[in-house]
Amino acid sequence: MFEFLKKPQPTDGLQGRLLEARGIGLELSGRRILRDVDMTVEPGRITTIIGPNGAGKTTLLRILLGLQAPTEGRLLRRPGLRIGYMPQRIVVDEVMPITVQRFLALGGRAPRDELRRVLGEVGVSHLLEQPVQSVSGGEMQRILLARALLRRPHLLALDEPAQGVDVSGQGEVFQLIAALRDRYGCGVVMVSHELHLVMEAADSVVCLNQHVCCTGRPEAVSQDPAYLRLFGHSIPPGVAVYTHHHDHRHDLHGDVVKDVAPDREEC
Numbered sequence: 001m002f003e004f005l006k007k008p009q010p011t012d013g014l015q016g017r018l019l020e021a022r023g024i025g026l027e028l029s030g031r032r033i034l035r036d037v038d039m040t041v042e043p044g045r046i047t048t049i050i051g052p053n054g055a056g057k058t059t060l061l062r063i064l065l066g067l068q069a070p071t072e073g074r075l076l077r078r079p080g081l082r083i084g085y086m087p088q089r090i091v092v093d094e095v096m097p098i099t100v101q102r103f104l105a106l107g108g109r110a111p112r113d114e115l116r117r118v119l120g121e122v123g124v125s126h127l128l129e130q131p132v133q134s135v136s137g138g139e140m141q142r143i144l145l146a147r148a149l150l151r152r153p154h155l156l157a158l159d160e161p162a163q164g165v166d167v168s169g170q171g172e173v174f175q176l177i178a179a180l181r182d183r184y185g186c187g188v189v190m191v192s193h194e195l196h197l198v199m200e201a202a203d204s205v206v207c208l209n210q211h212v213c214c215t216g217r218p219e220a221v222s223q224d225p226a227y228l229r230l231f232g233h234s235i236p237p238g239v240a241v242y243t244h245h246h247d248h249r250h251d252l253h254g255d256v257v258k259d260v261a262p263d264r265e266e267c
């Protein structure tokens, strides 16, 4: 944990929110990663960060969680906030096979009943004794989600929770997240590329491209000119458009879409 989070964090003006970022910026090795980002995360609401590849979404999430120190701005956190974090990827040792039970217990003490409970909540309690190396990509996402629930979080922070899940299963993952939010009464902050599902499932959307291009309710964001410039279909062929996961290249009107971010200054 970084020193700046060990110091008492200012909580003035949080007004019931779980987290608030004010003017957050990050420069690494002389390169601007984020600038002047304001956003809030509220209890009982799903806030989703979207944006093109390299927009700084994962980095912003890590800053919100205190895993990365910003170089500018202030972060306000509710005192005693318990966070369950599901990272974008996790390295599983192929040489030392461990069961799902052992894997979930790595973070600390957790009774077997508790492990079974969280796995049950995400629909994979049958995997408890299975080697973690043998589970499918979609099952692994659920196991990581279960791991994030172990601390009975006030805030669930999810980095691409539907990554590696086939299209038909992605909707189920989003429904599951909404159900967990209802069950735990927690806030959710997540990063996602599944724009169609985000627009259905989020209470609030932050469209990021180094800075906040637009933010608000999904209906408003999906009509915003900045959003349409980044993701819209009215963009001429050949202009970079991001509608899905970064490994996918999209063919717009026969033109290969380039895998580079659009003009960052203008979103």
Ligand SMILES: Nc1ncnc2c1ncn2[C@@H]1O[C@H](COP(=O)(O)OP(=O)(O)OP(=O)(O)O)[C@@H](O)[C@H]1O
Pocket: 028, 029, 033, 051, 052, 053, 054, 055, 056, 057, 058, 059, 060, 246
């Ligand atoms: N530790 C680091 N040192 C230098 N540059 C970094 C570091 N971490 C991230 N970056 C850069 O910051 C930018 C934002 O990365 P980040 O992973 O936050 O983007 P993202 O929006 O989550 O992208 P994606 O959609 O591809 O996952 C990238 O250009 C990345 O190379």
